Amino acid sequence: MAQERAKLDLNGTVVELPILDGVEGEKAIDISELRAKTSYITLDHGYANTGSCLSGVTFIDGEKGILRYRGIPIEELAVHSTFVETSYLLIHGKLPTQAERDEFSRALTKHAPLHEDVKHIFDGIPDETHPMAILSAMVSILSGFHPASLDPRQDEAQINENASQLLSKVRTIAAYIYKKSIGEPFIPPDDHLSYCANFLHMMFSKPKKDYPVDEDVVRALNLLLILHADHEQNCSTATVRLVGSSRTNLFASVAAGICALWGPWHGGANQEVMEMLERIHKSGKGVQEHIRVATDPKSPVRLSGFGHRVYKTYDPRAKVIKEACHRLVEKFGVHDPLLEIALKLEAAALKHEFFISRKLYPNVDFYSGIIYKLIGIPTNMFTVMFAIGRLPGWIAHWKEMRETKPPRIGRPRQIYIGNRKADYVDMKDRK
């Protein structure tokens, strides 16, 4: 069937541009030849209408609230899978056989420990440093311990080795960040524990007292990491792809992605949500006051954990996390005032014209902090948890970008709005 084409009429000059069809019926106008044919570029503030690549990793339908990793709905992975298996699915494009999964787990176990020198690096980090700053720095420095990763001509086996190193060590680094913040000795990884149980062990065990791993908590952590594992071309993943397109190494690319994720409008929102709930709780003023401020056009305050560039309905991840919150609160037999406030805030916002008219719903960050807090993870580590979860997605997209032919560095254009040509002015003549 002849390829569909779009016609663009520019002051009488008509150019035809190919139309591309996605597997799920999305449509794109391929403008790769636009500037060559017309000298025009396009402009799209925040890339809201612009595709940067063809990708087979994740599919999102923002209107229907659909999210699938390599075609598999997250609701099924949330029930049947583990974070390690979902990581394999995203990175290798298929669910692993038992042998493949065992080999992947062995690699993650092998790579869990950190080089002794890493501990000395921690000694020099100021106490007040945000965990995301430390995580990004430590991930970047991993290339110093794995110099083979610097070779831009790495083969698939070497890239997969770096991927396992990164996926495993990020857990250990995160636990060490926490231990340093509370002045406790680092706890080394335990080869006999699963990915999530090992993380909890390194976070909460003491030198003479092992953390009693609770299977419900391990399951809740697996669920959270699975739900954060990928989300197509979000800000941090697009960053990893763009930085990786210069042919820098995987560690440096992911370190950049961690910094992008840190922002309060992206992954940093989970920390913002918790701080918002705690402020409301402390104020005793109820949720309406926060809703009033968050809907005041003159106020810079937003309702953290609400709204999304793609989802114009309830974020499917938020639905699953909200149910898990209730299960864990029930299991611990606690009355969590912050969960009560979150539920009231959601109910009030979903009835409010401001949010309804803008199609603003709870996103993945709205309830996740409730679970992290119940597990004992401090608020300033919430976005580190998001980063651990997002790693397989970043790795999968980095690999996909590197396999794209022909290889191209990402380099957007611009429309210049600065000064016209001007002469240099000597200091004595300047005003």
Ligand code: SDX
């Ligand atoms: C994540 O992209 C991804 O996939 C991200 C993510 C992933 O998995 O990678 O899903 C993870 O980052 C989730 C989002 C976490 N961020 C927050 O919860 C922060 C609060 N949300 C917003 O800042 C905002 O909703 C964004 C950044 C998430 C989306 O912004 P958009 O799509 O650029 O929308 P916008 O800023 O243009 O807002 C449209 C309107 C504006 O009002 P008007 O100019 O029309 O009057 O909605 C308003 C905004 O002011 N608005 C909000 C709001 N979100 C948007 N007003 C109050 N509270 C909010 N949360």
